[in-house]
Amino acid sequence: MKSIRTISSIIIALVLTLSLIASAAADGAFRTLEEIKASGSISIGVFSDKNPFGYVDENGEYQGYDVYFARRIGEDLGIAVNFVSTEAANRVEYLETGKVDIILANFTVTPERAEKVDFALPYMNVALGVVSPNSRVITDLSEIGAEDRVIVISGTTAEDYLIKNNPEITLQKYDTYANAKNALENGNAVAWANDNTEVIAFALQNEGYTVGIPSLGSQDTIAPAVSKGNESLLNWINEEIKALAAEQFFHKDYESTLVDTYGLDYEDSLVLEGGGLTE
Amino acid sequence: MPDLGLEVLWKGKNFARLLGGLWVALRISLISAGISVLAGILLGIAASRKRSVSSVVLRIWLSVIHVMPQMVLLFLMYFGTTRAFGWNLSGEAAAVIVFSLWGTAEMADLVRGAVTSIPVIQRESVEALGLKPGQIYRWIILPQAVRRLIPLSINLITRMIKTTSLVTLLGVVEILKVAQQIIEANRKASPNAAFGVYLTVFVMYYLACRPLSLAAKKLEKQWR
Numbered sequence: 001m002k003s004i005r006t007i008s009s010i011i012i013a014l015v016l017t018l019s020l021i022a023s024a025a026a027d028g029a030f031r032t033l034e035e036i037k038a039s040g041s042i043s044i045g046v047f048s049d050k051n052p053f054g055y056v057d058e059n060g061e062y063q064g065y066d067v068y069f070a071r072r073i074g075e076d077l078g079i080a081v082n083f084v085s086t087e088a089a090n091r092v093e094y095l096e097t098g099k100v101d102i103i104l105a106n107f108t109v110t111p112e113r114a115e116k117v118d119f120a121l122p123y124m125n126v127a128l129g130v131v132s133p134n135s136r137v138i139t140d141l142s143e144i145g146a147e148d149r150v151i152v153i154s155g156t157t158a159e160d161y162l163i164k165n166n167p168e169i170t171l172q173k174y175d176t177y178a179n180a181k182n183a184l185e186n187g188n189a190v191a192w193a194n195d196n197t198e199v200i201a202f203a204l205q206n207e208g209y210t211v212g213i214p215s216l217g218s219q220d221t222i223a224p225a226v227s228k229g230n231e232s233l234l235n236w237i238n239e240e241i242k243a244l245a246a247e248q249f250f251h252k253d254y255e256s257t258l259v260d261t262y263g264l265d266y267e268d269s270l271v272l273e274g275g276g277l278t279e
Numbered sequence: 280m281p282d283l284g285l286e287v288l289w290k291g292k293n294f295a296r297l298l299g300g301l302w303v304a305l306r307i308s309l310i311s312a313g314i315s316v317l318a319g320i321l322l323g324i325a326a327s328r329k330r331s332v333s334s335v336v337l338r339i340w341l342s343v344i345h346v347m348p349q350m351v352l353l354f355l356m357y358f359g360t361t362r363a364f365g366w367n368l369s370g371e372a373a374a375v376i377v378f379s380l381w382g383t384a385e386m387a388d389l390v391r392g393a394v395t396s397i398p399v400i401q402r403e404s405v406e407a408l409g410l411k412p413g414q415i416y417r418w419i420i421l422p423q424a425v426r427r428l429i430p431l432s433i434n435l436i437t438r439m440i441k442t443t444s445l446v447t448l449l450g451v452v453e454i455l456k457v458a459q460q461i462i463e464a465n466r467k468a469s470p471n472a473a474f475g476v477y478l479t480v481f482v483m484y485y486l487a488c489r490p491l492s493l494a495a496k497k498l499e500k501q502w503r
Contacts, residue, residue, distance in 0.1 A: 029361065029362075029365065045450075048452065048456065048460050049456070049459040049460045049462075049463040049464075050463065051463045051464055051466055055460060055463050055464045056460040056461075056464060057291065057464055058287075058290040058291025058292060058293050058461075058464065059291045059292055060291075060292055060296055063464075084450045085447070085450050085452050085456065086450065087447070087448060089448070090354075090358075090448055093354075093358045094358075094450075096358075096362070097358050097361040097362055098361070099358070099361065099367075099450075205467075260467075261467075
């Protein structure tokens with residue numbers, strides 16, 4: 001018994017030392033714009049399995065809305081792009097350790113994340129949306145009666161938003177996308193609230209449904225991110241996004257990557273040109 | 280026959296990409312397994328002596344490795360070493376180090392168990408016959424211990440091959456990640472591709488692990 005206690009105290013000491021070293025080390029491990037240019041290639045973290053934002057096609061090439069922009073960054077810097085496959089869970093870590101120069105992985109801007117990484121100007125809007133059957137299209141939340149139910153997926157922003165802002169609406173919660181979809185098709189509820197990209201894609205792929213409320217609640221944005229403090233790179237990306245507005249670059253991007261999933265109707269509400277500053 | 284979406288396998292280079300992913304998984308696990316077996320045998324023999332320094336080292340090492348999920352170890356080795364020491368290990372190198380640390384600890388414990396399971400009377404008898412310690416290991420202990428070790432170490436190596444699916448968190452694209460990429464890229468064209476692709480991955484893992492267990496069976500028979 002005594003040896004177990006000794007061993008566990010040694011382990012605790014070890015872990016504490018490691019975490020001390022880790023927190024004491026400088027977090028400024030990033031490459032400046034000059035260093036990136038001089039090295040001849042830039043590392044950009046993208047999703048490799050999130051069609052249509054970042055995925056790999058049958059020839060092993062990265063494709064998607066984020067990737068289209070990443071390639072343009074490489075072109076305009078005049079250097080090669082080295083794509084790194086990232087997961088939602090390690091995007092911040094990649095930037096904090098400087099293992100990639102930019103993250104372009106459908107990264108939604110939030111205050112918590114902004115404490116750890118620096119976001120550039122946004123290039124896409126996301127908001128909540130509500131889809132309902134054509135037989136009774138809900139175009140405003142006030143049309144939802146006391147006996148009506150609205151489907152949400154547990155843990156999503158849609159759930160949080162409706163609980164907070166519309167507590168009078170009865171929610172029907174599901175854990176998975178597939179269960180929520182079945183419930184709507186079976187008529188268990190009058191509408192389904194989720195990220196607007198999700199409900200728009202759903203209405204396009206399933207006959208008989210309309211997105212009556214395409215944009216609900218606070219608008220969030222998706223933006224490129226760099227390591228905290230990497231100003232030279234951040235400024236370059238911001239200037240790049242502003243300059244690309246002249247040629248409506250992100251509309252072209254949308255039309256070659258997202259149009260199959262979201263259709264042309266929502267192009268202007270989803271795409272942001274020039275960081276949205278010019279409008 | 281139900282629609283398994285198998286057609287996605289023949290699109291472009293998809294099948295070759297899956298095989299490439301399998302090779303990445305096997306490369307990482309077999310290099311780590313090689314290191315683990317060699318280092319594990321040495322450490323295990325050293326630790327089989329009661330109250331030796333190496334047995335304490337092994338106990339601490341094992342308990343650290345056992346309490347930490349492999350995913351945490353991988354994160355610490357890949358991102359943690361960059362933060363703490365500024366090292367810039369590649370994802371694969373970090374994976375090989377973590378799997379070797381894990382494999383060596385477990386292998387050494389297996390070796391220690393196998394060596395100490397040989398009855399003391401055997402050692403004492405040959406000592407009485409005048410054999411030196413090296414000879415005792417070479418002719419009496421190891422031949423018996425190795426036979427007991429084979430099934431256990433094959434089990435460890437196949438577990439290692441399967442655990443490589445975690446290295447995708449370090450940006451290393453191995454077979455399971457390629458499978459997810461193929462499924463996602465074809466979500467609309469072949470919605471059932473998940474069945475066919477995962478079935479293919481299952482067969483590939485099986486075919487990769489099968490020769491190992493066959494070889495183990497053969498060796499066990501030969502050395503009986």
